[in-house]
Amino acid sequence: MNDRLAQPxxxxxxxxxxxxxxxxxxxxxxxxxxxxxxVANRAAMVSVVVLTLIVLFSLFGQIISEYDIETIDWDVLGxxxxxxxxSIENGHYFGFDENGRDLYNRVVQGSRISLAVGVIGALVAVxxxxxxxxxxxxxxxxxxxxxxxxxxxxxxxxxxxxxILLLVVAGRSITMIFVGIGLTAWLDMxxxxxxxxxxIKNREFVEAAIAIGVxxxxxxxxxxxxxxxxxxxxxxxxxxxxxxLTESFISFLGLGVQEPFxxxxxxxxxxxxxxNYGTLWHLAFPLFFFVVTIFCFFFIGDGLRDALDPKDR
Amino acid sequence: MLNFIIRRVAVAIPTLIILLVASFWLMQTAPxxxxxxxxxxPAQVLANIEAKYGLDQPVYKQLWDYVVGIVTQFDFGPSYxxxxxxxxxxxxxxxPVTLTYGIISFxxxxxxxxxxxxxxxxxxxxWLDYFAVGVTIGAQVLPNFVMAPIxxxxxxxxxxxxxGGGWNGGQWDHIIMPVIxxxxxxxxxxxxxxxxxxxxxxxSNFIRTARAKGLPDNVIIWRHxxxxxxLPVISYLGPAFVGMVTGSFIIDAIFxxxxxxxxxxxxxxxxxxxxxxxxxxxxxxxxILFNMVVDILYAxxxxxxxx
Numbered sequence: 001m002n003d004r005l006a007q008p009x010x011x012x013x014x015x016x017x018x019x020x021x022x023x024x025x026x027x028x029x030x031x032x033x034x035x036x037x038x039v040a041n042r043a044a045m046v047s048v049v050v051l052t053l054i055v056l057f058s059l060f061g062q063i064i065s066e067y068d069i070e071t072i073d074w075d076v077l078g079x080x081x082x083x084x085x086x087s088i089e090n091g092h093y094f095g096f097d098e099n100g101r102d103l104y105n106r107v108v109q110g111s112r113i114s115l116a117v118g119v120i121g122a123l124v125a126v127x128x129x130x131x132x133x134x135x136x137x138x139x140x141x142x143x144x145x146x147x148x149x150x151x152x153x154x155x156x157x158x159x160x161x162x163x164i165l166l167l168v169v170a171g172r173s174i175t176m177i178f179v180g181i182g183l184t185a186w187l188d189m190x191x192x193x194x195x196x197x198x199x200i201k202n203r204e205f206v207e208a209a210i211a212i213g214v215x216x217x218x219x220x221x222x223x224x225x226x227x228x229x230x231x232x233x234x235x236x237x238x239x240x241x242x243x244x245l246t247e248s249f250i251s252f253l254g255l256g257v258q259e260p261f262x263x264x265x266x267x268x269x270x271x272x273x274x275x276n277y278g279t280l281w282h283l284a285f286p287l288f289f290f291v292v293t294i295f296c297f298f299f300i301g302d303g304l305r306d307a308l309d310p311k312d313r
Numbered sequence: 314m315l316n317f318i319i320r321r322v323a324v325a326i327p328t329l330i331i332l333l334v335a336s337f338w339l340m341q342t343a344p345x346x347x348x349x350x351x352x353x354x355p356a357q358v359l360a361n362i363e364a365k366y367g368l369d370q371p372v373y374k375q376l377w378d379y380v381v382g383i384v385t386q387f388d389f390g391p392s393y394x395x396x397x398x399x400x401x402x403x404x405x406x407x408x409p410v411t412l413t414y415g416i417i418s419f420x421x422x423x424x425x426x427x428x429x430x431x432x433x434x435x436x437x438x439x440w441l442d443y444f445a446v447g448v449t450i451g452a453q454v455l456p457n458f459v460m461a462p463i464x465x466x467x468x469x470x471x472x473x474x475x476x477g478g479g480w481n482g483g484q485w486d487h488i489i490m491p492v493i494x495x496x497x498x499x500x501x502x503x504x505x506x507x508x509x510x511x512x513x514x515x516x517s518n519f520i521r522t523a524r525a526k527g528l529p530d531n532v533i534i535w536r537h538x539x540x541x542x543x544l545p546v547i548s549y550l551g552p553a554f555v556g557m558v559t560g561s562f563i564i565d566a567i568f569x570x571x572x573x574x575x576x577x578x579x580x581x582x583x584x585x586x587x588x589x590x591x592x593x594x595x596x597x598x599x600x601i602l603f604n605m606v607v608d609i610l611y612a613x614x615x616x617x618x619x620x
Contacts (some may be wrong), residue, residue: 149324156328157335158600160559161593165336168581168589169343245456252458253562253578265458272462272567276470276477283462294454 034230037307044303047296054293058115061108066091069105070260076100081278094285098274107285110262114244115293117177117263121243124182126236129189134228136190137197148194151187159184160249167255174257177250181243192235193228200227230308237301241294248290264290317612325605332597337376340586366391389591394583400591403576410480411572414488414564415557418496422553426500427546430507434542435534437512445504452501457560461494461567478569491564499553503546511542547611551604558596 038044062068076084077100084096086103094103136147163180170176200206201224209219248265250256257263264286271283354362363369367378382388389400433445455463468490469477481487514520515538523533561574569575573592580588 152324153328153331156324156601156604157332158555158559158597160555161597162332162335164577164581165339165589165593168584168586169339249456249458249559249563253566253581255578255581268458268462272465275462275466280466283466287459290459291454298450298453 031226034307038303041303041306043299047299047303050292051296051300054111054289054296055115057289058108058111061111062105065093065102065104065108067102067105069101069109069262071102072100073102074100080274084279086281095279095281097282098270098279103281103285106262107267107289110264110267110286111289111293113174113257113261113263114247114265114290117174117181117247118240118244118297120178121181121185121247122236122239124178125185125189125239126232127186128182129186130193130228130232132186133190133193133195134197137194137201140198144194148191151190154184155187160246163246163250164253164255167250172255172258174261177247177256181246185239185243189232189235189239192231196228196231197224200224234301234305234308237297237304241297241301244290244294244297314613318609321605321608321612325601328601329598332601333380333594334376336590336593336597337379340590341372343584343586366393383594389595390587392580392585393587394580394585400588403588403592404573404595407571407573407576410570411558411561411565411574414491414495414570414572415561417488418492418499418560419553419557421492422496422499422503423546423550425496426503427507427543429500430504431511431534431539431542433504434508434511434515442508445508449501449505449508452497456498457494458563458567460497461490461563464490464494465567478567480570480572487568487570491568491570494567495557495560495564499556503549503553506545506549507542510545511538514538514542544611544615547607547614551607554603554607555600558600 073096076096080096080098080100084092084100086093086095092102092104094107097103097106132147132151136144163184166180167176206219206223209223214222244264247256247263248268251263251265252269254266254269257266267286268283268290271280271286274282360369367375370378379390382390387401389404391399392403429445429448433442436442465477468475475486475490479487520533520538523537528537559574561572562578563574564570565572565575566578573596576588577592577596579585580592
C-alpha cells in the first residue's frame, strides 16, 4: 500500500515535475510583483530613462561646456538675436541669453535648482507627513481628531499668498522657497498616510500577527510600513512635479530664485519677455526640459500607482 | 446636516483668524518700516505720520482696529507707498477685471471640461475618448505660465490674430487668450474627473436596471447618469477657484490685463506691505469662504460626505 502510494514520486518524470512545481511556487514578494508590473509599463520605463538623462544633464552638463552662468560676452550683448544663436561650433550649444550669458550653462543650473526643489520638497513632505499621519492614525481617539483638525485648518489657508508674503518679508531666496514649500507640502501626505494606517491597523493580518504574538515593532515594520510605502511612494512621485510647478510659478513672477542663479520658472519668464525680438531659443530650451520632466514624473507616478496600489489589483 | 455645517464653520473661523494674524504678524516683522527711506525723516514728522496711520498704537490695538475697519466699513486701509490710493481703490480698479476673465475661465473650464469628460466616457475607447485623454494628459504639463507665452507666440507673433496684451475695457479679443491660458489645466482636470466618475456610474447597478427596463440611451445618460457623475466635480470647484485667483498673478504679468494680480505682485516688489496684506486677507478669506460653501453644497447633495 505504502509502496504504491509512493510509487509515482519515484518515477523520474513525475519527480522532475514535482520539483519544478516546488520551484515555481516559491513566493514572489510584494515588491518583486510590483517591479514586474512597473517594468511592463512602457511609458513609465521610457520616462525613467529620460528622467535619468535629464538628472545627469543637470548634474554634469557643465562639464562639456567651457563657459559659466555669469560671464557676459560683451560682443554679443545688445545683438543677441543675430549673434547669439545656438551653435555647436563656438560651444554655446543653446546660444546666449538676453544679457549675453551662455544659455546652456544657465539651463543646466536652472534644471538643477528646479529638480532639487522638487525632490527635496517631496522628501520633506514624505518624512513629516508620514510621521504625522502615522502617529495620528496609530494613537487614534482625541489626539487623532485634534491633529487632523489642525491639518484641516492649515490646508484651507490659501498657501500661495502666505508663501509670497513670506518671500517678501523674509527676503527672496531659494532657502525661503524650500521653507515655504516644505511648510505646506506635507499636509496632503499626512492625510493619506493616516487614512491608510487606520485601515491597515484593523486588518485581519495584523490581528493574526498580534494573535501569534509578534511584537508590536515587528508588526509595524513587517506589516504596516510595507503597505503604507506603496501609497507614499506613489504620492511622493506625483508630489515632485507639483513642487516644481510651484517653484516655477514663484520664480516666473520674479519672487523666487535670484540672479545670478536661475530655475526653469525664471528662464521661462526671461524667454517670454524676449520672444518678440526673435530669440525663440530663450523660451524653447527651458520649455523643453520643463515639459519633458513634468511628463516623466506623471508617467512614472501613474506606472507606480498601477504597480503598487493594492486597490487596483 | 446642521452638524456638518457647524463643524465646517468651526474649521473656517480659526483658518480666517490664522490668516489674519499671520499676515499681520509677517507685516510687522518685515524689515524696514513703511516710511523708511534713504533720506531719513525728522523724528517729529515721522511721529506725526505714524500717528496719522495709527502706527503708534500697540500692535494688538492696530490689529483690532484693522479687523473692525474691514468688517464694519469694508476698509482695507491705506497704501503706505502711494498717498492718493487706498487698498480699496486698488480693489475697485483691479477686481472687476480679474472677476471678468476669472468667471469666464471658470465657466469655460467646467462646461468644456465636463462635456469632454462625459462624451469621452460615453464613447469609451473611441477616437473621441483617446482625444480627450490625450488633451488631459497634455494639459497637465501646461500650467498657465507655460500656456500664456505659447499662445502669444502663436496667435500674436506668428498669426497676428489677437492683441498680445492689455485690457482695453474688456473687449472680447483681449479676453480670449487670458481665458484659454487660465482655464486649460483646470479644464483638463475636470475632464479627467468627469470621465472616470461617469465610467464608474455607467457600470453601476441602477444604470443596468434602467437599461433592463428599456430606457433609451440618452434618457439614461441625461436623467440618471449625469447627476451622480458630476458630483466629484463639485469638490474640485474649490481648488479650481483658488487656481483662478492665483493664476491671475501670471495672467496679469504676461498679458498686462491690470487685474488684481498685477497689483499684488507689484506690491510684493515695492514692499508695499499694507497693500499686500489687504489683498492677501481679501483674496484669502474669499478662498476660505468659497471652499466652505462648496463643501457644504457637496454635503447637501451627497449625504455620504456628512459623516
